[in-house]
Amino acid sequence: MKIEFEEQKDEIIYRVYDFDPKYEEIFQMCFYEKDDRGYTKKYPKHAKYLxxxxxxxxxxxxxxxxxxxxxxxxxxxxxxxxxCEMLQNSTVNWWLTGSCAACIRGVELNPHDIDIMIDSESVDEITEIFKDYLIEPIISTEGWLTKDFGVIFMDVRIDIASDPAPILDEPEPVDCGPYALKNLEIVDWNGFQIKVPPLKLQFNVNQKRGRFERAKKIKAFMEAKKK
Incomplete structure (x- = not known):
């Protein structure tokens, strides 16, 4: 796998090429665009700490x-x-979603990244705190499912997204939408108080996406908690 950066007018292009075909689906999952030389992502040149x-x-x-x-x-x-440690003395309002949110409750899943939601007002602060760990700037998605999006790499990929759009909860609430935001629960994990969406939402999302093994584990965990 080779990586290079290109300049184009007001943009910087991240390019990945000469890669094993097994990565193709991963690039697509991460919303890279394919051209005749590989996969790319574009960012504004003015992005801080680029x-x-x-x-x-x-x-x-x-x-x-x-x-x-x-x-x-x-x-x-x-x-x-x-x-969690780096945000302890900050004013960043954040919550955890995705598989890790279920894992910190005790559900045994296998996350491949960490999904963090924040308020858009916190973008500048979190950029400063993680300036040495960001690999993609937290910038406007210009109408995607969240207001802003960026990526930190700190032993593992950490996706940062802000202000989930109402359309996420159509036709029914998901674990990263406005409904989840209004119904967050607190889990104590390694001494940290972490806000997470209701586990029922995570079950519904995995069931709907055909991740039946994950859904089965979440359901079993919820049923065991009722006993």
Whole structure:
């Protein structure tokens, strides 16, 4: 796998090429665009700390893609612990969703990344706190499912998204939408108080997406808790 960066008018292009075909689905999952030379993502040149991000991306992207494909160990506990520690004295309003949110309750799943939701007002603060760990700037999605999106790599990929759009909850609520945001629960994990969506939402999402083994584990956990 090779990585290079290109300049185009007001943009910086991240390019991944000469890769094993097994990574193709991973690039697509991460919304990279395909052209005749590989896969790309574009970012504005003015993004703060972009030079640092390019260096860190160059160093860590191969491992990140290996983790996303389960070709390498995913130390999500280590990454989440560091994330919590670095935000302890901040004013960032954040919550955890995705598989890790179920895992910290005790559900045995295998996350390949960490999914964090924040308020858009916290973008500047979280950018400063994680300036040495960002690999993709937290910038406007210009109308996607969240207002902003960016990526940290800190032993594991950490996706940062802000202000989930109402359309996420159509036709029914998901574990990262406005309904989840209004109904967050608190889980004590390794001494940290972490906000997470209701487990029922996570069951519904996995069931709907055909992730039946995950849904089965979540359902079994919920039923055991009732006893």
């Amino acid at each position: 030079d640092r991000m390019k260096e860190r991306y160059q160093e860590n992207a191969p491992l990140m893609f290996d983790q996303l494909g389960y070709f390498a160990e995913v130390p999500w506990q280590l990454g989440l612990k560091k994330f």
